[in-house]
Amino acid sequence: MVGNGRRIVSGGLKSAAALVGAAALIAAAWTSGTVQEATATVEMTNRLTFTSDSVVIGVGETVEFRNTSALVHTVTGDPSRSSLDASVHLPEGAEPFHSGRMKPGETFSHTFESTGTYRYFCVPHEGAKMHGVVVVRDREDMRE
Numbered sequence: 663m664v665g666n667g668r669r670i671v672s673g674g675l676k677s678a679a680a681l682v683g684a685a686a687l688i689a690a691a692w693t694s695g696t697v698q699e700a701t702a703t704v705e706m707t708n709r710l711t712f713t714s715d716s717v718v719i720g721v722g723e724t725v726e727f728r729n730t731s732a733l734v735h736t737v738t739g740d741p742s743r744s745s746l747d748a749s750v751h752l753p754e755g756a757e758p759f760h761s762g763r764m765k766p767g768e769t770f771s772h773t774f775e776s777t778g779t780y781r782y783f784c785v786p787h788e789g790a791k792m793h794g795v796v797v798v799r800d801r802e803d804m805r806e
């Protein structure tokens with residue numbers, strides 16, 4: 663999925679552009695290592711976004727999701743709960759996960775046990791494309 667550079671830009675390809683943007687972030691994370699490493703925190707906002715879009719952790723590490731907004735959100739990496747193919751991607755063998763409804767102020771932690779790229783989303787805001795990416799690397803690879 664990490665593309666070969668060329669893309670057509672037009673008004674009708676917003677979600678494709680968002681995907682390319684996410685891929686670029688992942689690529690940046692892989693090469694620079696300056697995005698968040700190790701155990702990470704992601705916040706859920708009033709703007710129907712996750713911050714950061716993309717975090718990089720080592721296998722077996724945990725991401726804490728915090729609902730710092732005034733809205734109910736979820737953190738969902740479960741294809742059976744999504745209606746859009748683009749909302750969820752799990753590495754082969756990875757367990758689906760789902761936070762349930764998170765009220766303002768609540769937190770949810772998930773430990774990522776398989777390497778690869780996870781794409782997750784928020785059930786109530788799937789239509790608004792509220793989703794994010796966690797890249798899980800071998801710890802060996804993180805010592806550079």
Ligand SMILES: [Cu+2]
Nearest residue numbers: 735784787792
């Ligand atoms: Cu949401």
